[in-house]
Amino acid sequence: MDLGLQGKKAIICASSRGLGKGCAEALAEAGCDIVLNGRNEAVLATTSAALREAHGINVTSIAADVSTKEGQAALLAACPDPDILVNNNGGPPRRDYSELDREALLEGAIQNFVTPIEFIQAVVPGMKARGFGRIVNITSLSVKMPIEGLDLSSGARAGLTAFLAGVCRQLAPHGITINNLLPGKMDTDRLKGGFERSAQQSGKSVEAIRAAQAAEIPARRFGNAEEFGQTCAFLCSRHAGYITGQNLLMDGGLYPAAF
Known part of the structure; x- marks a missing residue:
């Protein structure tokens, strides 16, 4: 299927590995020029080279923490007028709610609530002017189904979801969509780390x-x-212009609900 994205420009946050990398690969395959982001310069360089070789597109690599103003500025300087924005960021570490002090609470809110909103504020004017924009936020299954120890991440991402529920309807007349992808248990380094912690605690392999x-x-x-x-690439495509304000679970059916 031709997604209609040839030559479009995409900023993909936290995209040198994991789910962000999966989004970068799919959008590169669709013909987008990519602004790739990560904190590990070596991993970032490897992913960038692979995308260029496989798809022949332009890839700009920005080593930065997207939660900081400096990191955001670096990504936006590399691509001031993106057609596509994929908001992604690591969440706060697993921790019981009773252990969270004010500093930790604020940091979690900045990572998973404030940062994506700031990016959206920055890119929407250009999208409006061009009459096209696709924004996908990678949130989590935990927005709908609590996961022990991830209360701060869940709360911040749920807050983002509620905040954008109204915003997306303001932007729809301008050809801009905002949707959220909610991953469940995905085969990533983060999930593998959870297996290792559980194994240590339980004595099982x-x-x-x-x-x-x-x-x-x-x-x-x-x-x-x-x-x-x-799935992210489809939500960014010309075929998905009538889909906005949606929360798409990707969890293999783990969340038990009819609606």
Whole structure:
């Protein structure tokens, strides 16, 4: 399927690995020029080179923390007028709510609530002028289904969802869509780290923990970055112009609901 994205410009936050990388690969395959972002310069360079070689598109790499004003400025300087913005950022570490002090609460809110809103504020004027814009926010299954120890991440991402529910309807007349992708248990480094912690705490093997958690998912497997990225690319495509304000779960059926 031709997504109608040839020559479009995309900023993809936290995209040198994991789900962000999956989005970058799918958008590069669709013909977008990419602004790639990560904190590890070596990993960033490897991902950038692979995208250029595989798809022959322009890739600009920005090593920066997108939660900082300096990091945001660097990405926007590299691409002042993106057609596509994929908001993504690591969440606060797993921690019981009772252990969170004011500093930790504010940092989590900046990472997963303030930062994506600031990016949207920066890119929307250009999207309005061109009559086209696609914004995808990578949030989490935890917005709908609490996950122990991720209360701060869940709360900040849920706040972002509520904040943008009105904003997306203001922007729809201008050809701009805002949608949220909610990953469940995806086969990423973050998930693997969780397996290792559970194995240490329980005395079970990592393989046993992995198998038990996969068995809880109706699809009987974990998701992967490739299918996640392809879904993101479709939401950015010309075919998805009538989809906005939606929260798309990608969890293999783990969240049990009819609506």
